[in-house]
Structures are given as C-alpha cells and as structure tokens.
Amino acid sequence: MQVSEVNLESDNGRIDLQDVASENVRVQTDNGKIALNNVEGTINAETDNGQISLITNNLDRKITLETNNGLISIQSGLEPTNATILAKTDNGRVSIFGKSAEQTTFGNGKNLINLTTDNGMITVK
Numbered sequence: 001m002q003v004s005e006v007n008l009e010s011d012n013g014r015i016d017l018q019d020v021a022s023e024n025v026r027v028q029t030d031n032g033k034i035a036l037n038n039v040e041g042t043i044n045a046e047t048d049n050g051q052i053s054l055i056t057n058n059l060d061r062k063i064t065l066e067t068n069n070g071l072i073s074i075q076s077g078l079e080p081t082n083a084t085i086l087a088k089t090d091n092g093r094v095s096i097f098g099k100s101a102e103q104t105t106f107g108n109g110k111n112l113i114n115l116t117t118d119n120g121m122i123t124v125k
Contacts, residue, residue, distance in 0.1 A: 006041075014050075033070070051120065059083055059124075063113045071120040084109035085124060092121040 002021040010029040017027065022041040027034055033050040036043065042062045045052050051070035054063070059080035065072050071092070079097055084105045087094045096104045115122050 034065075059085075059113060060111050062111055063115075065114070066116045067120065068117070069119045070117060072115050072117050072122045074115075074124040076124070080106045080111065080113070082107035082109065083111040083113055085113045085115065087115045087122040087124070089117045089120060089122055091119045092117065094122045096122075096124045098125070 001019060004023050006017070006020060006022045006025045008015055008027045010032060012031045013029060014032045014035070015027050015029055016035045017025070017039050018037040020039045024042050025039055026044045028046045029050065030047070031049045032047060034045045034047055034052045036045065036054045038055065040058065043054070044064045046066045047070065049069045050067060051073070052065045052067055053073045054065065055075045057077045059076050060082050084103065085096050087096060087102050094100055094102055
C-alpha cells in the first residue's frame with residue numbers, strides 16, 4: 001500500500017503494519033505491541049506499555065521508536081550507510097549490530113534513528 005501519510009492511534013491494542021510505503025508513518029498506543037514489517041518512510045512509533053519491532057531493509061531515514069516498558073527490536077538486512085543510531089534504556093542492554101554502544105554512527109550520520117525505552121533491551125541487527 002502506498003499513501004502519503006499514515007496516522008494510527010489506539011488506547012489498548014496491538015498495531016500491525018505491513019508492506020506500507022509512506023512519506024510519514026506515525027503510530028501510537030497506550031497499551032500494546034507495535035509491529036512494523038516492510039514499512040517505508042519516516043517512522044515515529046510510541047507505546048507506553050509494549051514492545052516495538054521493525055523489520056526493514058532500509059535504515060537510512062529518520063526513525064523514532066519509544067516505549068516506557070518493553071523491548072525495541074530492529075531487524076535489517078543491511079547496516080545503514082548514512083545514519084546515527086541513538087539507543088537509550090534505563091534498565092536493559094543495548095546491542096547495535098553486535099556492539100553495546102549507545103551511539104553508533106554510519107557514514108556522515110545524516111539520518112537520526114532514536115530508540116528509547118525505560119525498561120527493556122534494544123537490539124538492532
């Protein structure tokens with residue numbers, strides 16, 4: 001599906017998006033998992049209680065994933081070529097392509113990927 005903008009909100013419930021191409025994708029839920037599979041464009045995903053997962057082949061874009069309680073997982077076939085990944089967790093581990101650094105820059109670091117959780121691990125692989 002190709003659209004110019006996606007804006008989804010839920011109070012209690014899981015949000016699943018698959019095979020979506022959009023300039024801007026914004027998803028927000030108070031309680032529930034967010035699963036993004038092959039979603040292209042600028043992504044802003046937020047949940048208070050629940051994990052966030054992203055499966056993509058393109059990390060060279062602006063991505064913000066934020067949860068209070070839950071893990072954040074990104075699976076990508078390739079490392080980005082021009083991005084900075086900032087990963088912050090208060091209680092949990094960080095693994096960015098096998099390294100435990102909270103900030104990792106690829107190329108010039110033009111595209112910001114901001115990953116934040118209070119309780120949970122952050123994995124990008």
